[in-house]
Amino acid sequence: MWKKAGIAVCLLLVSMVSQAVCPVWSLSRAQEEVSRLQQQLAQWNEAYWKQGASEVSDTVYDQLSARLANWQRCFSLEPATSMPALPAGTIKHPVAHTGVQKLSDKHALQRWMAGKNDLWAQPKVDGVAVTLVYRDGELAQAISRxxxxxxxxxxxxxxxxxSIPKTVSGALTNSVLQxxxxxxxENHIQKQAGGLNARAKVAGAMMRRNDPAILNxxxxxxxxxxxxxxTLAQKLIELSKAGFSEEIHYSVPVSSLQEVEQLRSRWFTSPMPFVTDGLVVRYGSEPAGNSWLPGQSHWVVAWKYDPVEEVATVKDIRFAIGRTGKISAVALLEPVQLDDKRVQRVNLGSVRRWEEQDIAPGDHIAISLAGQGIPRIDGVVWRSLVRDKPVPPAPRFTPLTCFFASAECEEQFVARLVWLSSARALGIEGLGESGWRALHQAHRFEHLFSWLALTKEQLQSTPGISPARGLQLWHRFTLVRDRPFPRWLVALGTPLPQSAMRAAGDTSWQQMRERNEQAWQRFPAMGAEKARQAVAFIHAPDIQRLAAWLGAQGIKAFQ
Structure with missing residues (x-):
């Protein structure tokens, strides 16, 4: 955990920092940015230790600490204050806490395991580090890390x-436990539930006197x-006898990387009695305690789970126009890796939402993957001193604009093309935004359905599209001619709800034209406003022109 990381985390930070790029700042700005971030990290650290409150995740804290160290290196600023001071306390540990070296991936772990015997794996339990001291069989002292x-x-x-034994016997009579x-x-699945802020609750329980129930x-x-x-095997037997029962169930001898990978996956996806943030591999035996020092633990390493969120630097803010004319803000990012995805942009929502979030180039945002692996913003974790935000475009596009191509309509027009090829509309597989842009650039579409008139030869000779793919597209364009009428309505972007279209049961454009607002209101989900939008859409000049063109192309429902 970051609050107890000490020198071990510094090793991780150095590794991350070595690959970072220096910001283009004046020295005075760098000094101010460094000072502000130092204060923020110190505030988070103090909140954790004094109130037991994790205001940000470990990932956010670690990565912003790495950025701080990088900025200090870039501008030759004093590195001694790169990390907020951990509360040392006044009670000396009988044996120092070494911390655990964190390895970056399975390849680093495989190198560390090479040639070693008597290795054990344990889950990396996510809590608060403590020393227990037993003297003459009695719990004499407990010391925070x-x-x-x-x-x-x-x-x-x-x-x-x-749950902690107050008296022990045998080998534990005079012992130090870390x-x-x-x-x-109960049945905590890390992959599904995440950290649940459990560590902060433990820290808070140790620092508050008004919540005795949580101690249970x-x-x-x-x-x-x-x-x-x-040996660890002997230790586990003695610990189990004394009432420390979790250790023997979650300590497994391992001899290969494959075994470690299987355990790591199992503990990540199976019910466990605690929160974990990775896996630990250790020797079966340890050196004498009088040689232990913070940051020096060659006999134990950790392989953490991939972070569920990453901190990304915002490079720029761009604006996108959707098929209905709505404008959304998009953050372009310094690339980060989330799971198996390289993330370089994230949708920030509407212009109003972006303004409320107050995100500018240079800011740091926490991002994660939502359902279906779509990047999402979890929050702004650090704002740059300079607030140089772009001006969004004027809202001049609507659900009835840009069915015909023009320079000012480029974004909405392409968004309409992407929509019509989606599974909900005409279902043209293998044709996304880049493919539509290539076709539009080569053949200069006049309107939303101009691609229907492209010949086999034209498609096969399109720059950026191979002849084989061009032939495949021609076949798919030919097949869509037989799509049911409701699919064509969806492709057009009709404002009719699916329930209303099903209830109407129309099979031709002429049937839709003959219905007025009152008639539309008889169908499900069709109030007065929806009925007005439907009639306005059906009778819009551009829609009428497209319907006539589709009829001329042999699309039966429009003839």
């Missing part, structure tokens, strides 16, 4: 957690027993 060397005294609060205090959940939901997962039994 702090800076890895010293932390705060959490003994009283930890003693109030029912682990994760986590929120127990906390559990301790031991991930280190320095100077304990020589």
């Amino acid at each position: 702090g800076d890895g060397l010293a932390g705060e005294d959490w003994t009283a609060r930890i003693r109030a957690v029912p 682990g994760e205090l986590f929120l127990r959940l 939901e906390l559990v301790f997962f031991v991930w280190a027993w320095p100077d304990g039994p020589p």
